[in-house]
Amino acid sequence: MTPKEERPRGLGRGLSALIGDEAAPTRGETPKATRTLPVAFLKPGKFQPRKNFADDALNDLAASVKEKGVLTPILVRPLGADSYEIVAGERRWRAAQMAKLHDVPVVVRELADAEALEIAIIENVQRADLNVIEEAMAYQELIDQFGRTQEQVAQDVGKSRPHVANTIRLLRLPESVKALIREGKLTAGHARTLLSAPDPEAAAWDILSGKMTVRQAEQRTPKKAKPGGKPARDPNITDLETSISNQLGLKVQITHKGDKGGDVRISYATLEQLDEITRRLSRR
Numbered sequence: 001m002t003p004k005e006e007r008p009r010g011l012g013r014g015l016s017a018l019i020g021d022e023a024a025p026t027r028g029e030t031p032k033a034t035r036t037l038p039v040a041f042l043k044p045g046k047f048q049p050r051k052n053f054a055d056d057a058l059n060d061l062a063a064s065v066k067e068k069g070v071l072t073p074i075l076v077r078p079l080g081a082d083s084y085e086i087v088a089g090e091r092r093w094r095a096a097q098m099a100k101l102h103d104v105p106v107v108v109r110e111l112a113d114a115e116a117l118e119i120a121i122i123e124n125v126q127r128a129d130l131n132v133i134e135e136a137m138a139y140q141e142l143i144d145q146f147g148r149t150q151e152q153v154a155q156d157v158g159k160s161r162p163h164v165a166n167t168i169r170l171l172r173l174p175e176s177v178k179a180l181i182r183e184g185k186l187t188a189g190h191a192r193t194l195l196s197a198p199d200p201e202a203a204a205w206d207i208l209s210g211k212m213t214v215r216q217a218e219q220r221t222p223k224k225a226k227p228g229g230k231p232a233r234d235p236n237i238t239d240l241e242t243s244i245s246n247q248l249g250l251k252v253q254i255t256h257k258g259d260k261g262g263d264v265r266i267s268y269a270t271l272e273q274l275d276e277i278t279r280r281l282s283r284r
Contacts, residue, residue, distance in 0.1 A: 034073045036103040037084060039096050042076060045086045047117040049138035050124050052131070052182060053091060061091060062098035070096055073105040077116060084108065087116045088123040114146040118156050125157055132188040133181050136167045143168075162239040169195060177204045248277065 074089030084106070086093055096104045111119070121138045124130045130138065142148045142156070150168070154161040170191050171178075177200050180186045186194075190207060197203040207213070237256050244264075245252040251267040268274050 034105045034107055037076075037106050039093065039101060039104055041082050042074070042084050042086055042093055042104070042106070043079075044090055044093075045116060045120060047113065047120050047141075048086075048090055049117075049121050049134050049141075050090070050130055051134055053094065058091065058094060058098070061095040065092070065095045065101065066099035070101070070104045073107045075119065076106050076108055077111045078108060085116075087111060087119050114142070117142060117146070122157055125159070131182055131184070132167060132170060132191055133178050136170045139164055139168050140171060160239060160242040162242050166192065166239050174201050176201055180204060180208070248280075250277070 070092050072089065072092065074092055075087045076084040077087055079085050087109070093104065117138070121130075121135075121142070124138075125135060139150075139153050139157075142153050143150070148156070150164050151161050153159075154164045157164075170181075173181075173191065173195060177186070177191075177194060181188075181191050185208060186204060190204070194200040194203055194207075234256065237254050241252050241254050244254075248266065250273060253265040253267075254262060255265070256262040266277060268277065
């Protein structure tokens with residue numbers, strides 16, 4: 001599949017769009033679409049967006065796998081005789097190796113490179129397994145390698161276009177700062193604030209050393225003015241508005257006032273919509 005060929009459909013719905021409900025395992029049962037393969041037949045995917053696997057979490061998963069087995073099948077694509085590339089589920093495969101399992105459940109699909117990358121991104125993003133830099137690099141790879149636009153990437157992975165755009169912007173940070181984010185020393189919130197800092201590297205170390213809080217860093221960040229003198233809105237606030245609006249199906253407006261907090265305004269047109277908002281809030 002080349003960048004100009006037809007884009008795969010249904011990926012934004014997640015891994016179940018390809019595996020199907022019948023492959024979702026229940027304890028004590030083997031899904032109909034699942035087969036078993038020797039662990040040795042599988043190899044890591046070349047499009048795996050996740051670069052770091054935490055040892056503690058992997059050890060915990062291996063202990064669970066040793067006791068209960070691999071409950072969720074690993075999605076693979078065939079490479080040749082007795083050779084399969086992992087598209088989704090590399091942690092489960094690694095844990096199975098650590099638990100010394102001989103076979104693992106898999107779902108085999110013929111997938112093009114672009115599909116394999118998108119599915120790998122979807123699985124990791126939906127499980128919150130990627131740090132924000134890995135997520136940004138994965139989005140950028142979809143654009144660079146497969147000719148996607150930011151709008152297409154957003155549609156495919158089930159995110160808003162501002163979220164994709166703002167995440168990709170984080171790749172502009174200095175390498176030293178991106179390394180701190182990968183190591184978990186800085187959060188996604190830190191990263192977005194540092195992006196607008198005059199000296200992101202110095203600000204990052206000030207935050208780590210306790211000399212400056214994220215809120216203080218936000219206050220020190222100069223706001224670019226729009227033509228006419230009004231400061232530009234924080235793109236993260238705009239992204240959050242879009243995300244909440246998409247979830248509710250209603251117009252949402254957020255007014256952020258820094259240390260003074262802010263307001264969230266939800267507009268509705270009918271009493272039925274108001275009832276729906278009330279119902280959702282009461283479930284929290």
